[in-house]
Amino acid sequence: RADVIDGEAVAAQVRETVAGAVERLEAEGVTPGLATVLMSDDPASETYVRMKQRDCADVGIESRHVELDTDAPQSELFETIDDLNDDPAIDGILIQRPLTESVDEPTALRRVDPEKDVDGFHPENVGRLVTGDPRFVPCTPLGIQRLLVEAGVEIPGSDVVVVGRSELVGKPLANLLLNRGDGADATVTVCHSKTDDLAAHTSRADVVVVAAGVPELVTGEMLSAGSTVIDVGINAVGEGDDRELIGDVEYESASQVADAITPVPGGVGPMTRAMLLENTVQAAARRAGVELETE
Ligand code: NAD
Incomplete structure (x- = not known):
């Protein structure tokens, strides 16, 4: 019978490594920050966003949540993304998908600063992965x-x-x-x-x-x-x-x-959640010019 590959256990190791990296960043005066943006009434999306915020809190990453009305104009979402792009306290931006139908999702994802694109969906990051020079991988x-x-x-x-x-x-x-x-x-x-x-x-x-x-x-x-x-x-x-x-x-x-x-x-599932934390500390380290030990 097959061995069971325990994703929870490996994810716990990843979280521990991330928590250590957060401490090293803190010693340099850097607190990693992740912004989550929700523009949808989907209850599953709301749950996912809450889980991501809890995961951040567990390892010492600051999280900020922005929730937009589903009937708000698309420009409001774009302005939110622009503000987060410019905000020095924010290292990673996560646009929770699916966005409400009235929003042009590909355009929204392209608006995220590729340096803060911890989901790895920006075409620049997709291109880097395909050309063998990955930065953020989904x-x-x-x-x-x-x-x-x-x-x-x-x-x-x-x-x-x-x-x-x-x-x-x-x-x-x-x-x-x-x-x-x-x-x-x-x-x-x-x-x-x-x-x-x-x-x-x-x-x-x-x-x-x-x-x-x-x-x-x-x-x-x-x-x-x-x-x-x-x-x-x-x-x-x-x-x-x-x-x-x-x-x-x-x-x-x-x-x-x-x-x-x-x-x-x-x-x-647990690995997906843990890798978001890892991508966020990588983003913070890169933006702050701090070298983190690679595994
Ligand atoms: P998707 O619907 O975007 O893509 C599904 C893909 O499967 C398509 O490319 C389609 O061509 C292919 N497919 C569908 N029926 C097929 C068949 N009969 N034979 C061969 N290929 C077939 O889905 P997705 O976003 O890639 O997600 C796939 C699954 O993974 C979903 O169940 C989703 O909930 C789950 N998921 C889990 C995690 C996690 O963290 N565990 C993350 C993302 C997605």
Whole structure:
């Protein structure tokens, strides 16, 4: 049976390292600051933002929250972003998505100063990742890479199949693992909704990462013995007391075949949250010209 890759435990290590970095920055007179911007009535987004603020407080990062009415003009959001860009106390800006429909989301994301773009969504940061000179990498792919490294998975030279080609997870992860260097140098295949025969790809992979948003899409039969499986999916199924979160991988069958697997919840989710903190201290250190020890 597969080993369980404990995302909570690795995320706790990351938070500890981040807390140490915050202390070093404080000694230089720098308090890292993260701004969260919410312009949506989506209750899940409100929860996510609150969680991010709590995570910041736990490691000593100051957080500031700006909430805009969903019927406010788009210009108000743009002015908020401009103010945060200019604010020396703010090192990272996180625009919680999805934004309300009346807002042009790509334009809003492009307005964030790339030096403060701790989500890594600005085209400049996307371009840097693709050209092999990453600055801010989106938190979920970054967390997945860290989890693989910490779990001792040999990535260089391995066949990695990424299921999903979103701008948020699939594409940046594929680029990250394709780049040169430690925890990378993989042979990456990206599958998506138009892929002809998904199982033909997943069944020959050393590492399968599934970010499709389809409950239990990948089953044990589609995997090869000894593989590592990273389940990014978070799908709420059932109603009332039966409501639960399941992944994009059928956990039971997959864990009979794979060597190691992430659970849902408790795998990629906590890593995503932790990497936002890491990106924020990196942003603060860079802006202040303070060298943080790299791991
Ligand atoms: P998305 O909907 O933007 O993209 C899904 C991708 O999966 C698409 O590229 C699509 O082509 C592909 N796909 C859909 N059906 C497929 C199929 N049958 N076969 C192969 N490919 C298929 O989703 P996303 O934002 O990348 O998120 C994916 C999942 O990961 C969701 O469940 C989301 O909730 C979850 N997620 C989790 C975290 C985390 O921190 N754990 C972070 C981001 C997203």
